[in-house]
Amino acid sequence: MTAFSELGLNTKLIQNITAKGYEKPSPIQAKAIPLVLAGGDLMAAAQTGTGKTAAFTLPILQLLKGAGRPGPKDVTCLILTPTRELAAQIADSIKSYGSGIKLNSQMVCGGVNIRPQIRNLARGTDVLVATPGRLLDLLGQGALRLDHVKMWVLDEADRMLDMGFIPAMRRVHAELPAKRQTLMFSATFSRDIEGLAGEFLHKPQKIQVTPANTTVSRIDQQVYSVDKARKTDLLKHLVQSEQWGQVLVFSRTKYGADKISRQLSKAGISSDSIHGDKKQGARTRSLKQFKDGRLQVLVATDIAARGIDIQQLPRVVNFDLPHVAEDYVHRIGRTGRAGETGIALSLVSADEVSQLQKIEKLIKKSIPRQEIDGFEPEHRLPTKEVKTSGKRPPRKAKAKTGAHQRRGASSSNGDGQPARRGGQNRRPSRARA
Ligand code: AMP
Helix, strand or coil: CCCHHHCCCCHHHHHHHHHCCCCCCCHHHHHHHHHHHHCCCEEEECCCCCCHHHHHHHHHHHHHHCCCCCCCCEEEEEEECCCHHHHHHHHHHHHHHCCCCCCCEEEECCCCCCHHHHHHHCCCEEEEEECHHHHHHHHHCCCCECCCCCEEEECCHHHHHHCCCHHHHHHHHHHCCCCCEEEEEECCCCHHHHHHHHHHCCCCEEEECCCCCCCCCCEEEEEEECCHHHHHHHHHHHHHHCCCCCEEEECCCHHHHHHHHHHHHHCCCCEEEECCCCCHHHHHHHHHHHHCCCCCEEEECHHHHCCCCCCCCCEEEECCCCCCHHHHHHHHCCCCCCCCCEEEEEEECHHHHHHHHHHHHHHCCCCCEEEECCCCCCCCCCCCCCCCCCCCCCCCCEEEECCEEEEECCCCCCCCCCCCCCCCCCCCCCCCC
């Protein structure tokens, strides 16, 4: 098995990695680090949780040594990332992996005062981590120049596409010198991502750590079939009676996130919500409280949850399913991080069946359905599943897991087929409430 010392990293970086307690490179690190050190362009498919931040940060820190000091307002390495949370996380990684290495790294994103950012950029920056909107603002104000950039990283490029950042990426690209090294990371390789790579990258090496568009198998995925109007009660019930530890709950809407968090708090469960309408300070505070263990439940929208990195998060819950199937993969990637196992539960009502089917098609497997005693839905999920292996679905199985009698398939690795129950083929009716 590859060791960090075999990847070509210098002693100082190896010391810093060892101090963090990493024993060996993750697969993406083992593949990406030597390629980045060799200087070529790279296109990598890796989900969050695979160690991709270190996969680009470590070789960049090493290459910066030979890159010379930046002139005033110049930037040597530009890392573009879709959200503030992700930017903050990358900036933290640069600080910890780069501990003891003299360099000027900055993070710029919206939601905070621009003036200190302008001041800090004036003396030149070795590594700049930025979200697209704020970067363009700063460029417009003449606070920095990008014509001496030697390395450009596009992190979570698929998310940047989804968030409509293509024009911003093109504007940034237009400011960059033609001769540079470009690295693009994306959870999946879609046709759009390939197109973007064609525009921005030069003969990139392509690497991939899990097969594209599949979820990581160490995450135990389950669907709890429940009526829409009863989802909050079920969530409260599960948190309390199963004595869950920390849980990250996803809501499709900001309004929903606030409402869920309010209702949990009312039931005496410490919880808060984060989403794009909240001030950056409030988001950072809630996240810190959650990381410190002072909040049991954090309810987040998809965008706000990007970049949340909490080690050993045991459980994520999809209060509702995302409209974009790829978001499901991102959501559940918050658990089962870097070698841990995790549980991803989705509370699914009959009106969400088409989203569920799209997700199962994308991840190429059926997610086992269960029902919780006392919360059996009036409107059952139809049993139409994705064809994954040609195997016949198992017969009805009963499982007793935790404090609840659950009905349905009891596969623990997420590759079983859902059990069928009488009446499940009813047409999905319009959800209540
Ligand atoms: P990322 O995919 O970059 O969001 O990283 C996910 C988590 O894995 C972070 O908490 C890292 O600190 C951790 N991590 C990164 N590389 C390793 C490694 N080689 N061994 C153990 N943990 C790691």
